[in-house]
Amino acid sequence: MDFGLFGSFIGGIGLFLLGMRMMTDGLKLAAGPALRHILGQWTRTPLRGIFAGVLITSMVQSSSAVTVATIGFVNAGLLSLVQSVGVIYGANVGTTTTSWLVAIVGFKINVQALALPFIGIGAALRLTGTHSRRAAVGDALVGFGLFFLGVDVLKSAFEGLGQRVPLAELGGGGIDTVLIFVGIGFLLTLLMQSSSASIALILTATMGGMVPLTAAAAAVIGANVGTTSTAALAVIGATSSAKRVAAAHVLFNILVAIAALLILPLMLTAVDATAHILALEDSPAITLALFHTASKLLGVALLWPLTPRLVTFLSRRFRTAEEELGKPRYLDKNVLATPTLAIDAVALELARIGGMARDMAQMTLTAERTAPANLMTSDKLAIASLVEAVGQFAVQMQRTTLPAEFDESLPDALRVARYYTSVADLADNAAQMQERMSVLQDEPLISEITFFRADALKLLQAADPQAAGYDSAAADRMLAAMEDAYQSLKAHLLRAGSEGRLRTEQMVELLDFYSRIRRLLQQAVKGARYLHRLLDLAAATRQKKEEPTPAEEPAAEQPASEDKAA
Template structure:
């Protein structure tokens, strides 16, 4: 037997593994882009029905090619208050089923000669590159990305198995796998450690399949390593829950508990089977398809066994990880873990921006009341809330910057860009509320008063402007073009009324029917109110322009 060049073997295996990871990641991003808005619609399915949660978890994981990423996303949902622990359990169980898809893709090569990685890789890569470079429609380019990812995955698998092939002739390497098969705890530990390091059970199973292609892995070691991989995949979610809320920690712990209990149950069954029922299978080499079958069977049976005990898992998590969820005045819908699936992250970003808009609207209303009532308490509320709005603007913008660097479709890029503009408009509305509160302070300090006519005029224009802003928020919240079109006439009405009131007020000043100092504040007031309606118009145009752009693209 020729001497093995260990450096070349190691580099080829690591290079293949890198390609495998890249292909899996690239394919997952292409799938997300192709799914588009369908992904965010899955969030509405996540009701208290745990069975639907299992289906959603499996579907999302099949798309993003990582149960770890799905579970991290679920931790983010729980931390953002968008999902209860009971809802999370079903999705976590489904994620374990969805992660088996990658193993089945890898298994294709064993079925026919045409489906071997060495044959499929160049076909998919050429087809993928062609679509990405020359296709005009974004959907076609996304399909190209999926095909290119497939090609990279198959090429990486072929490189890994090719690099490991010479090891099949080494007795020491074969004995190592025999030891892992005869010692369940060592086999499980190996699978858990490798998966924890690379933070992907799909990739870890891919390595195992590459070694199986090289004729190195017996049945017993494969089963114990697969059980360990399901425990190791929990590490990513556990790490992501550090610094999160109590319920987020519980969600990560439920994932760990689910996989640990399942692994222990099947480890006992495997030991009984290899010792008493089918001892001849212990050292027989396993093939790639059989690894997929074992991986899928374990996750399906584990879900079927523990699904009725989902409430018990929640109970254990709540009693082991004690503490109360603290309500935060800051962001409620955003969590960086969710960015792993941009369509969900955008949906939540919209909710948070709308929430910021509602706070700004409330602040305008409070400021107007403070002006007429000269209420110091309300004035202070406006100033305090304005600081919160400014903090929200900074946090949301930082989140949107990170989101804009994720894998987005053209429509999603358009939405994120619109959210940047909308956050700026809302923050400016908050500034105008602050300005009105400052005017209230000046009125009180200088003991100035508006005439009854002036007060009525201010109330009229303020009411229309506030209605204009709230209508714009509603239009954006529901992405409703017909509601957005209602904003523009209201904004024009405010503009005309502002000109009319300014002219009337100048006449009162000339006729000395108004205090000049109060008159200046009156003009400042209607100017601030008019600017609020302008920002409302900007928000409405985001909906109208986005619809127009998308319609022209179609």
């Protein structure tokens, strides 16, 4: 191989990869506020999300960058899964603008006459606007110029290599050749981490006569699949929601690849006919740009009607431990039509929430230093999710025709949810405080605190409304005794601080910690009291429903004496 041609080939790739990187980074910085505004405000529906995705990708010239930004927004809770799916569709369509730029600008005008002024103006903006948006615009202009200089260098290199490297003969023609070029396109994007750059390379090779049109179209399909690697890398260690967005991006491009490969000859024929109808120039670059756009639009057309099912499918995947724990076990919209079953479901779900909240409190009280942070966090998130589900279920119950006793019980249900949410919050907060607390050395205080914690654990066990022998009055008496114990502990802590047996900071830490434990116990006892009423109401209603009506009861047998009298 001529080393001059090889050098041009390597240099051309380097120029347009460097140009693509500078152009994308510069445009992202220059359009940063606009990008955030569009993602935040223009994506309220999937259709608007598509237009937002097309616009943003056209602005920053990188579907991978938009996909990663979308994953970040979903990770931060600023976009829902439904909104993000629309953006993913649009980003994939928007990435085809690079193909059109290369096809129209790269091969139709004097590239150096266009690129060199852009580089000069961009460099001037960069030098005079350090740390400002003007510098970002300058980088984008320099990148634009370098990119098209690279295209021009590659075009010349490919024209020289076209006759020497018979790529068209790879695989011997037919389906083998198509699959090989799909793999080539995939590897190009995987290595360059930019489908726009790899497609620009494919277009340039095709215009240089190095790759036939059908093989180039197959390489474009492979490049589209290769862009999924960026999204896959971006979600390592991310939230489950971010993983679902990445999965939507992967599924979209795989579906596009399968559909386009199955009808590749038909698509190329349709693209050629469309180009003639639109009076576009008959050139391989224009045909490939049109094919690239058509394949993405085909993917949107296929997936758009299936978007609700896709969102449902993805929502059930990549579930974290807290999401599984926070999934309602008893609430089911099918029981709303039967008030007895509905109130029973609410009571049982609240009992489950209460058990989780008490477990958090027990974990805090039994830990010598600190409860496991991951368990506390997952339980707290799960309780918050379940409480929200109970609230929504209660609202749906109120829209039905409820018996008077059930209608009056719904405020109690929401009160129970609030009490147990408070228990979970206080337990989590106390656990975090305990992690920072100094080790206590005073033996009399250690002994009193040990007894206080043991009594607090007994009270938590007594505050279980589902336990056999639960007695709300007994729990109230134990709570009153705990109040006396707390006041005694508080007095001993204050005395130890005043006598110098405790540092002031340590005394304040302990007072704050046990104040939260006291409040936690109060909330647990109150929640148990109201939950017990709900459980009793549900049980009484079930029993009443199961009792036979008078018409169903068998007639009582008359005594023998009465039979004789008769």
